[in-house]
Amino acid sequence: MDLNLIEAFVDIVDAGNLAEAGRRRGVTRSQVSRQLRELEQQAGAQLLRRTTRRLEMTEPGQALYQHGLRILQEVASAQAEIDSLGKTLRGHVRVSMPTGLGDAFVAPLLLQFAQRYPGITLRVFFANRVVDLIASEIDVALRVTSSPPLDHVAREICPIDWELCASPAYLERVAPPRVPADLTRCHFLCPPYGTRFVLALNREGQREEVELAPHLQSEHFRFLLQAVRAGHGIGLLPRYMSWDEVRQGHLVPVLTDWKPEGLGSSLYVITTPSRHPTMATRALIAFLKEEIGKLPVFNG
Incomplete structure (x- = not known):
C-alpha cells in the first residue's frame, strides 16, 4: 500500500471529516476523497462508512488505522534516528503544562531546549486540564497528580510539597x-x-x-x-x-x-503509550527530567 495514502487515511480518521482533513493536509476536500478511494481500491475493502453526520470506520478500516498509526510512528522514529546520526535532532513536539508551574519554571527551560535543539519545533500549551492527550493532540504533558492515568505512560520527575x-x-x-x-x-x-x-x-x-x-x-x-x-x-x-x-x-x-496534603503529590511527565516515541519527544522528556530536578525549589 502507498504510505502517503495511509497517512491521508489516518488524518481523515483523526479529523473526523474530509473537509477538515483537507485543511490539515493543505489540500482540497476532493483530493482527500480521491486518496481515500485509491486506498480502498488498494486494500480491496471499504474503510469508512459515510453516515449523514460523520464518518465511521468499518472493521477493515479500524485494523488499517491501528497499523497505520504504528507504521507512521516507525517512519517518524526512523527519520529522527537518521537525523540524529547527523548530530541534528529534528521533529515537532506538542507539550502541555499547568499554568503556574509553566509560567514560573518550565517556560524558561523550554526556551533553553529550543536554543539547544534548533531542529526541533515546539507547540506549547498552558492548561491545567488536559484529559485526553490524543484528542487534544498533545505529545508530552506535565501534570501534578497523585494518580497518573493508567492508560498512559507516566514518568515521575519529583515529589510536590x-x-x-x-x-x-x-x-x-x-x-x-x-x-x-x-x-x-x-x-x-x-x-x-x-x-x-x-x-x-x-x-x-x-x-x-x-x-x-x-x-x-x-x-x-x-x-x-x-x-x-x-x-x-x-x-x-x-x-x-x-x-x-x-x-x-x-x-x-x-x-x-x-x-x-494538596491536590497532587508528584510531578509527572505523561505521554501516550508508544513503543517508539520520536527522538524529539525523547529528547524533550530527558531534558525536562534533568533540568527540573536541578531547580532549587524541587531539589531541597
Missing part, C-alpha cells in the same frame, strides 16, 4: 493558627475543590482532617498567590509557587509542624 501560608498583615489581624482546628476561623484560599474542602494534615505519623469552607478558590495559582500576599487569608499552595515569596518575607508559613 504543599504548604499553608499567609501574609504578615493577615496574621496581625487574625491570631496565627496553633492547631489544625484553628483554620476554621480563618479565610481559606485553595485550588478548586467544592463548597467544602476537607484538608488533611500529617505530623510524625499523626493525621488530622479539617473541613473548611473556602473563601476563595482558583486553579490559577498566580492569582491565588496574589490573593494570599494581599492578605485575603491563609492559602494552600504548592511549594514551588510560595517558596520565593516566603524566602523574601512576603509570606509566612503557617502550622509548620504539619504537612498538608
Whole structure:
C-alpha cells in the first residue's frame, strides 16, 4: 500500500471529516476523497462508512488505522534516528503544562531546549486540564497528580510539597493558627475543590482532617498567590509557587509542624503509550527530567 495514502487515511480518521482533513493536509476536500478511494481500491475493502453526520470506520478500516498509526510512528522514529546520526535532532513536539508551574519554571527551560535543539519545533500549551492527550493532540504533558492515568505512560520527575501560608498583615489581624482546628476561623484560599474542602494534615505519623469552607478558590495559582500576599487569608499552595515569596518575607508559613496534603503529590511527565516515541519527544522528556530536578525549589 502507498504510505502517503495511509497517512491521508489516518488524518481523515483523526479529523473526523474530509473537509477538515483537507485543511490539515493543505489540500482540497476532493483530493482527500480521491486518496481515500485509491486506498480502498488498494486494500480491496471499504474503510469508512459515510453516515449523514460523520464518518465511521468499518472493521477493515479500524485494523488499517491501528497499523497505520504504528507504521507512521516507525517512519517518524526512523527519520529522527537518521537525523540524529547527523548530530541534528529534528521533529515537532506538542507539550502541555499547568499554568503556574509553566509560567514560573518550565517556560524558561523550554526556551533553553529550543536554543539547544534548533531542529526541533515546539507547540506549547498552558492548561491545567488536559484529559485526553490524543484528542487534544498533545505529545508530552506535565501534570501534578497523585494518580497518573493508567492508560498512559507516566514518568515521575519529583515529589510536590504543599504548604499553608499567609501574609504578615493577615496574621496581625487574625491570631496565627496553633492547631489544625484553628483554620476554621480563618479565610481559606485553595485550588478548586467544592463548597467544602476537607484538608488533611500529617505530623510524625499523626493525621488530622479539617473541613473548611473556602473563601476563595482558583486553579490559577498566580492569582491565588496574589490573593494570599494581599492578605485575603491563609492559602494552600504548592511549594514551588510560595517558596520565593516566603524566602523574601512576603509570606509566612503557617502550622509548620504539619504537612498538608494538596491536590497532587508528584510531578509527572505523561505521554501516550508508544513503543517508539520520536527522538524529539525523547529528547524533550530527558531534558525536562534533568533540568527540573536541578531547580532549587524541587531539589531541597
